Amino acid sequence: MRRLLTYILVVLFSLFVVIFWWPLNDSDCNSEAFLASKTKKIQIPATKVVVQPWRGGHRVYGIFMVPNEYKQAPFFILTVKGVGNYCSKSFGYSQQLDNVFAQPGTHLVRDFVRTRVALRLIMQGLYSQLNDRQNWTLTYPRQNNS
Numbered sequence: 816m817r818r819l820l821t822y823i824l825v826v827l828f829s830l831f832v833v834i835f836w837w838p839l840n841d842s843d844c845n846s847e848a849f850l851a852s853k854t855k856k857i858q859i860p861a862t863k864v865v866v867q868p869w870r871g872g873h874r875v876y877g878i879f880m881v882p883n884e885y886k887q888a889p890f891f892i893l894t895v896k897g898v899g900n901y902c903s904k905s906f907g908y909s910q911q912l913d914n915v916f917a918q919p920g921t922h923l924v925r926d927f928v929r930t931r932v933a934l935r936l937i938m939q940g941l942y943s944q945l946n947d948r949q950n951w952t953l954t955y956p957r958q959n960n961s
Contacts, residue, residue, distance in 0.1 A: 849892060850900060854956055857885070861951035862923075863915050866942065868933040875933040877951040878912050880921045888955045893926045896950040897941060901928070926953065 850856075861877035868875050877893070885891075886908060893901045908922040917923050928945075936945050944950060 845902075847900065849902075849956075850894075850954065857955050857957050859953045859955070861948040861953075863913060864946060864948040864951055865913065866933060866946045868930045868937070872930050873927055875930060875945070876925050876927040877948065877953075878915050879924045879926065879951075879953045880915075880917055881924050881953065881955075883920055883922055884958050885955050886922065888958070890956075891924075891926075892954045893928075894952045894954060895928060895945065897944050898928060898932065898936060898950075901926075924953065 859879050859881055862880050863878040864876070865878075866875050877895075886905065888905055890902055890904050893903060903926055905924070908924075910917045910922065912923045912925055915923060933945060936942070
């Protein structure tokens, strides 16, 4: 019994450390500098948001309908109000994700918020803010030809 209690305490302490002390933003680029710069940008609102961190990893994400001309963009920045900004690189282009279908001339991009960040926000009572698709945007550097 004592061994089981020790095991449970170690697991709970480990979860506490991961959720509350692990660095939250480990992006490769400086998203704050880009967003503050005078570079022309395009912002794309989320089409759909899924917030289900209790179902495991990669279950907190937004789906965005992005014009095809941004497939070759060097990066984009996911902004979730109240959560932060995360720099990502484009990868994988889909025409259908989670019953969302891309309109002609667009493709779908799914971008994630880390599960530990989502759990922290939910524990702080911010589930509805995280689950509101109006709080999610992707920002791309505007293409020269648009």
